[in-house]
Amino acid sequence: MSKLLEITQEQNVPIARILVQEANLSHAGQLKDELIAALDRYGNSVLVDFGGVNYVDSSFLGALVSSLKYAVSKKLDIAVLNPNKDISDLFALIRLDKVFKIYLDKEEALTKYRK
Amino acid sequence: MAHSYKILLVDDNPLVLEMMGRALVKEGFTCYKATSAAEAILLLKKETPDIILSDYEMPDVNGFEFRQQLIADTEYKNIPFMFLTSKNNTELMIEGMNMDAIDYIIKDVPLPVIVSKISNVLGTIREQHQRSISELSKAAVALHLNSIPQQTPQIAGYDINFWHKPFQDYPGGDFIDFIVIDERFTIIVLGDVMGKKWGAWFFSFGFLSYIRAAVRLCIFDGDVSTKSIMQKINRVIYEDPLVSEVLSTLSLLMLDLEQSTVSYTGAGDLPLLYYNKVHDETRRVTSGGLLLGLREDGDFDENIITLNPGDQLMLITDGMTDTEEKGRKRSDYQLFENAVVPYLGTPDTFTRFKESDFIHEKTTAHVDDCSLIFLQKQA
Numbered sequence: 092m093s094k095l096l097e098i099t100q101e102q103n104v105p106i107a108r109i110l111v112q113e114a115n116l117s118h119a120g121q122l123k124d125e126l127i128a129a130l131d132r133y134g135n136s137v138l139v140d141f142g143g144v145n146y147v148d149s150s151f152l153g154a155l156v157s158s159l160k161y162a163v164s165k166k167l168d169i170a171v172l173n174p175n176k177d178i179s180d181l182f183a184l185i186r187l188d189k190v191f192k193i194y195l196d197k198e199e200a201l202t203k204y205r206k
Numbered sequence: 207m208a209h210s211y212k213i214l215l216v217d218d219n220p221l222v223l224e225m226m227g228r229a230l231v232k233e234g235f236t237c238y239k240a241t242s243a244a245e246a247i248l249l250l251k252k253e254t255p256d257i258i259l260s261d262y263e264m265p266d267v268n269g270f271e272f273r274q275q276l277i278a279d280t281e282y283k284n285i286p287f288m289f290l291t292s293k294n295n296t297e298l299m300i301e302g303m304n305m306d307a308i309d310y311i312i313k314d315v316p317l318p319v320i321v322s323k324i325s326n327v328l329g330t331i332r333e334q335h336q337r338s339i340s341e342l343s344k345a346a347v348a349l350h351l352n353s354i355p356q357q358t359p360q361i362a363g364y365d366i367n368f369w370h371k372p373f374q375d376y377p378g379g380d381f382i383d384f385i386v387i388d389e390r391f392t393i394i395v396l397g398d399v400m401g402k403k404w405g406a407w408f409f410s411f412g413f414l415s416y417i418r419a420a421v422r423l424c425i426f427d428g429d430v431s432t433k434s435i436m437q438k439i440n441r442v443i444y445e446d447p448l449v450s451e452v453l454s455t456l457s458l459l460m461l462d463l464e465q466s467t468v469s470y471t472g473a474g475d476l477p478l479l480y481y482n483k484v485h486d487e488t489r490r491v492t493s494g495g496l497l498l499g500l501r502e503d504g505d506f507d508e509n510i511i512t513l514n515p516g517d518q519l520m521l522i523t524d525g526m527t528d529t530e531e532k533g534r535k536r537s538d539y540q541l542f543e544n545a546v547v548p549y550l551g552t553p554d555t556f557t558r559f560k561e562s563d564f565i566h567e568k569t570t571a572h573v574d575d576c577s578l579i580f581l582q583k584q585a
Contacts, residue, residue: 113534113535117254145536146528146537148524148528148574149398149400149574150406153400153452156497156500160500177537177538178537180537184476184477184492184539185455185475186495186497189496190496190497
């Protein structure tokens with residue numbers, strides 16, 4: 092199966108770019124697997140780059156939240172980078188903005204998470 | 207219903223692709239064409255066809271190898287597959303059928319015969335699929351497993367209605383319940399287990415049981431606060447390893463007939479729409495609570511809304527805010543709000559909105575489970 096996330100590292104912070112435009116139920120399991128693998132591999136918090144994503148459904152968000160629970164159990168974090176307006180409105184509407192830190196500025200996120 | 211089917215044609219001969227493609231499109235099928243297995247795999251990443259028709263003999267990766275690649279991938283292995291062959295070669299056919307192919311098609315057969323064969327196969331698959339769903343649904347009904355109520359409670363002076371449409375007609379993750387506690391209190395429950403179809407549906411029963419239990423326990427203790435009920439539900443779900451990995455939204459409303467008020471606590475849900483008759487204005491009522499089971503302290507609050515005659519409330523799940531334009535999906539609460547506001551403020555709001563173009567479009571082209579609950583105090 093092809094990768095859902097393309098992971099690069101900047102200043103030791105893994106940035107996981109989502110490679111699909113429509114992130115839905117069919118990617119939910121894979122998101123969780125790849126995020127957990129990234130958290131384990133890099134031992135650092137992960138920035139999930141939503142820059143290329145138009146739409147997320149609730150199943151995908153569920154997988155993101157459940158990956159966050161794993162991250163927190165390892166004393167790490169998952170933050171959201173570059174969501175479009177619809178997606179960031181959705182995060183705010185269902186209070187996921189209280190759960191995830193959301194960054195529109197990559198440098199700001201890197202400053203927060205680099206070790 | 208040939209027009210709803212999507213076919214992926216794979217053949218290294220562009221002429222065959224063109225001719226068969228044209229014949230199938232003429233019959234109302236949607237056709238994706240690939241001249242190699244590699245091209246087909248690229249297409250499959252974007253589209254999920256109802257069936258794949260692939261040539262045996264192709265350079266680089268032949269039809270067998272392509273089939274093997276698909277079988278190895280959980281995402282693709284269940285897409286019905288048929289081989290296309292130019293020869294009537296029994297050995298090849300048997301080998302193909304051993305690879306879970308449904309059938310083979312000989313390319314020399316006249317096109318109308320090929321088209322009707324494909325239609326028949328797809329029709330049979332659909333029929334079997336419907337039959338399985340209906341069997342499962344029957345079993346669920348026999349076990350009294352309903353995540354959507356059969357009827358709404360009759361409460362003097364109020365109208366309560368709901369509209370629900372499951373995703374692709376599968377039972378899904380949305381759940382609704384009305385619990386009439388006594389002559390004074392009625393609880394309204396709307397939730398959405400994250401996920402679609404069966405997985406979400408099964409979990410919705412677990413959530414509903416917890417919710418019903420928490421409601422009763424709080425009432426027995428004389429604690430009639432939606433915030434307390436929500437905290438109890440959240441606590442149990444947070445501690446239960448079986449459901450704590452499954453996330454759910456919940457809107458919890460308690461109608462108090464004595465006070466003419468509604469208490470509202472939400473968990474990761476969308477805002478309620480509240481229509482005030484006296485001022486003829488609509489506003490969103492938002493809650494601060496997080497998704498159920500996400501944190502031990504879910505940050506819940508409680509809003510008390512006084513209902514005067516003619517006032518209306520609407521609760522929805524996220525399927526109502528999802529739309530698809532030119533193949534691009536998006537979520538926009540404002541779109542829903544814009545659609546519903548013109549209907550608010552009359553005694554027949556619910557009936558008229560249910561007949562609206564917006565709801566009609568949700569019925570035909572929706573992208574998720576859709577639910578709406580409507581409450582009004584009669585004028």
